[in-house]
Amino acid sequence: MEQLDVFPMKIISPLSMLRFRETPGDDATTPLLFNHLVAKGIIVDFLIGEFSASDGMSIVLCVSQDRSVELLRELCRSRQLARAEVVAVETPVSIIRILGAHFDIRPGILAFLMDSVLRAGIQVFATSTTITSSLLVIPETQLQPTLRLLREIFRVPGED
Known part of the structure; x- marks a missing residue:
């Protein structure tokens, strides 16, 4: 060619990639996640939705490494955000x-x-x-x- x-x-670079699995029938978690990202000023450098027969719908996003640590901490602390199931973290x-x-x-x-x-x-x-x-x-x-x-x-x- x-x-x-x-x-x-x-x-x-360097970024962290986070993959979230959407819970079927849960229409609230994804908007909560994005509202949190906006409220905290976390810039998403890459975003894609993907579907697999085994896992259903997932959201893949990349954010700066230091902000990903903060985001993961918040996901653990917040009862509402905890529903956003993190299935993979790749860094850097x-x-x-x-x-x-x-x-x-x-x-x-x-x-x-x-x-x-x-x-x-x-x-x-x-x-x-x-x-x-x-x-x-x-x-x-x-x-x-x-x-x-x-x-x-x-x-x-x-x-x-």
């Missing part, structure tokens, strides 16, 4: 944003990207792709190998 031009990649993680590969009009780019990342043994905790960008949430320890691989796949004008 030809090497496609992208804008400079944005990296956000990094988010890499790839902007400009036009994932919508270039069939196969996303498949090629994910195949290359997985073949290189890079662990991807979460991913999100739109028509113009792709975000990868990876262990921070794999940041440099991932960036090297991405620079083999994509060309960033001005970095030549």
